[in-house]
Amino acid sequence: MTAQPALAIEAVGLEKSFGDTRAVAGVDLAVPAGAIYGVLGPNGAGKTTTIRMLATLVEPDAGSARVLGHDVVAESDAVRGLVSLTGQLASVDEELTGRENLVLVGRLLGHRRAAARARADELLEAFGVADAAGRLVKHWSGGMRRRLDIAASIVVTPQLVFLDEPTTGLDPRSRNQVWEIARALAAAGTTILLCTQYLEEADQLADGIAVIDRGRVIAEGTPGQLKASVGTGSLHVRLLDPGRRAEAARVLEAAVGTVVLEPDPAALSAACADAERAAVGVGELGRAGVGVAGFSLDQPSLDEVFLALTGHVAEQQPSGTLEEQAS
Amino acid sequence: MTATTTAPGSADTAAVRRAIADTVRPARPGRLSTALTFGWRGMLKVKHVPEQLLDVTVTPVMFLLLFTYLFGGAIAGSTSAYLDYTLPGLLVMSVLFTTVYSGVSLNTDLTKGVVDRFRSLPIWRPAPLLGSLLGDSVRYVVAGTVIIAVGVALGYRPDGGVGGALAALALVVVFSFGLSWVFSVLGLLMRSPNAVMNAGFMGIFPLTFLSNVFVDPATLPGPLEAFVEVNPISVLATASRSLMAGAPDGTAIAVSLAVAAALAAVFLPVTTRLYRSR
Known part of the structure; x- marks a missing residue:
């Protein structure tokens, strides 16, 4: 190489x-x-x-x-x-068996017949599709086709x-x-x-x-x-006693940042991108005697990233549409 | 799920890694060898999807039976006389119908994404197209042989004997190699295999009927007769008839071959260009 x-x-x-x-x-x-x-x-x-x-x-x-x-x-x-390409529609031949697909690619890349067969069997085994190797790929599940597609991509590494x-x-x-x-x-x-x-x-x-x-x-x-780059994550806190949420909100507002009360009556969150500040906030709650059942610090999800970057929501395609086209 | 057990039907990550670690890169195969590998693929398809052969042979056999027994007496005076006239033409029809499938299978490859695999491989670029001719030729020969065999079963005895029949079959197959590129172009331009099939038959069907396959053009009204006389399918049917009769018509054979060569010369380059860019 x-x-x-x-x-x-x-x-x-x-x-x-x-x-x-x-x-x-x-x-x-x-x-x-x-x-x-x-x-x-x-x-x-x-x-x-x-x-x-x-x-x-x-x-x-x-x-x-x-x-x-x-x-x-x-x-x-x-x-x-x-390079190898694994296409959006699985780039395999549905009217051939799984083994024939891999042997075909092996032969096209220059393997002799025996070597192409040996490599095909090795890959079918490694990708967990050896049991179906002799069946036509059009009868395979979507997941198996994908694996075969990737296997075809590494017939020659x-x-x-x-x-x-x-x-x-x-x-x-x-x-x-x-x-x-x-x-x-x-x-x-x-x-x-x-x-x-x-x-x-x-x-x-x-x-x-x-x-x-x-x-x-x-x-x-x-x-x-x-x-x-999109900005803040948030500190989520769950209290032992929902009755003390107003008090906890005051403490976190002062120590961390803008507080949002969550639908769960024992939970609230504060805008916070910085782990140390979050730790201070949790410490302050302890000092104030507000019992904490649990807490976590979340980064913004990539969904939020996408929204922030593009100003519109990532349009998710209903899954399965492409599979239907492929069958 | 644990890291140590692999559920049946799951990928084995360690084995995948071992497979990737093998970086042996064989020498690239030659052009002929690559095309032959695609030919092997075409053969496998004939083996796995024999229904396709059935499709293309049933229609001409049906026409053979219908025309011979329903119209044969009226057209030629007797069914056996009509069989003598029409069988060489039905051979042409049978094999030419099969050429539509070249476009259909090319379009199927495109819509299923397997063409992306071939185009991303470091191989001689026309190889997939030339290789598919091999699979196609098997279909042509089967379609042609079936129609001749049914004809013989019905009492057809060509004067040219086995040799004449084989020569006619060979000529029709060679013509089909040329015509198949027209349907390959269609296969690369249309959206679905069904659309290719419909468009293909919409072209080949009337052209076959407006030829001398079924009736002697002398009986037709003037303008229609003129068209039928110049229709290449008529010329090919005439050539096929002459070979089967043991009296080869040199002009018809030469014109048939020239038309096939012209079709290939025009549509083969278009096919390769489209295949590369789509």
């Missing part, structure tokens, strides 16, 4: 229009090698088009991008030799994997498995570009996140930085 440049993906001013629609309107990305990098945004934000440009499936109208040191237009073949909405339409258990696989890929040093509309997914997996809306990157940073 050749040494990887420090940046696995370096995109400057990528643009792409389809007819009158500006799908991508100038995207810059800098993805460090070995990271899981999340591209987060609602449907139609330009995520898939961005991935397709980086995976050399679509040529950009303007701007340029280097993937693992190769230009996506001038050296597209070199890029294809180093790539240096970078594009995961385009890998868990859309999956049940929670299948989703967790896909996450486990993504973490395993990253642990082995593979760079992952993860497109997702699920805020929780980016938070769970990504080291860095670019938030994209209407074809532009509108914010970038670690999940923690993004939350911090």
Whole structure:
């Protein structure tokens, strides 16, 4: 394997229009090698088009991008030799069996028949789909197809994997498995570009996140930085005695910040981004003799981040729609 | 769920890591080998979805039976005389109908996302298209053989013998290679496999009927006769008839091959361009 440049993906001013629609309107990305990098945004934000440009499936109208040191237009073949794509619709052949799918990819990448079969069996086993290996993929569940799709992406270990909405339409258990696989890929040093509309997914997996809306990157940073940039979290306190909530509110208002009374009569919260200040607040409650049953310090959720950054709520697609298209 | 047990049907993270740690990168395969691998894929589909073969063979067989027994006597004086006239034409119809499926299967690949996989692989780019010809040719040969076999069962005995029948089948299959690119372009432009099927048959169906497959054009009104005479499907049916009769019509064969070559020359590059950019 050749040494990887420090940046696995370096995109400057990528643009792409389809007819009158500006799908991508100038995207810059800098993805460090070995990271899981999340591209987060609602449907139609330009995520898939961005991935397709980086995976050399679509040529950009303007701007340029280097993937693992190769230009996506001038050296597209070199890029294809180093990356794998796991598409939004599982990129597998439904009219073949699971094993045939992996053998096909292995053969296309240059494995001889026996080696392609051996690798297929190894992957089918590792991804927990060996029992269904001989059945046509159109009879497989969505979660199994996803796993097969990712398995097909590592028939020959790539240096970078594009995961385009890998868990859309999956049940929670299948989703967790896909996450486990993504973490395993990253642990082995593979760079992952993860497109997702699920805020929780980016938070769970990504080291860095670019938030994209209407074809532009509108914010970038670690999940923690993004939350911090949006402002405060809050200290939640639950009292032993609901009757003393008014008193507790006065104490927290003075020691921490603006207090909100919660629907639970024993609970209240105070705006607070700073853990030390929160600790002082809880200490003050003790000093005032107000019994505390429990407390927690929450950062703002990525949902709140998205709302704050875009001024509109992330539009969630009803899950399963894509699966239906695929079947 | 615990970290040490793996539920049946779950991914085994440790094994996934081992699989990824294997960074063996085989040498890239040659162009021919890549195209043949796609041919293998086409064969597997014929094996897994034999219904598709049924679809394309049942309609022509139905026409064969209907026309021979219902209209044969009226058109040609006797059913056996009509069978002699129409069977080489039905061979053409049967195989040409099958070409629509080239577009249908290409469109299916597009709508299911598997084309994205192929396009993201470091392979010779026309290979998926050329490879699919191999699977297609199996369908053509099956469709053609079925119609000839049914004809023989009904009493058809070509003067050209087995050799003539094989030559006619070969000519029709070669013509179909050319025509299939038209439907491939359709397959790349339309939204769903069903739309490709409908549009394809809307084109091929009237063209087949407005040819000399079923009736001698001499019986038609002037303008219609003129169209039927120049319809390439008529020319191909004439060529097929001549080969089956053991008296090859050189002009018709040459024109058929030229039309096939022209179709391929125009529509193959369009197909490759569309396949790359969609």
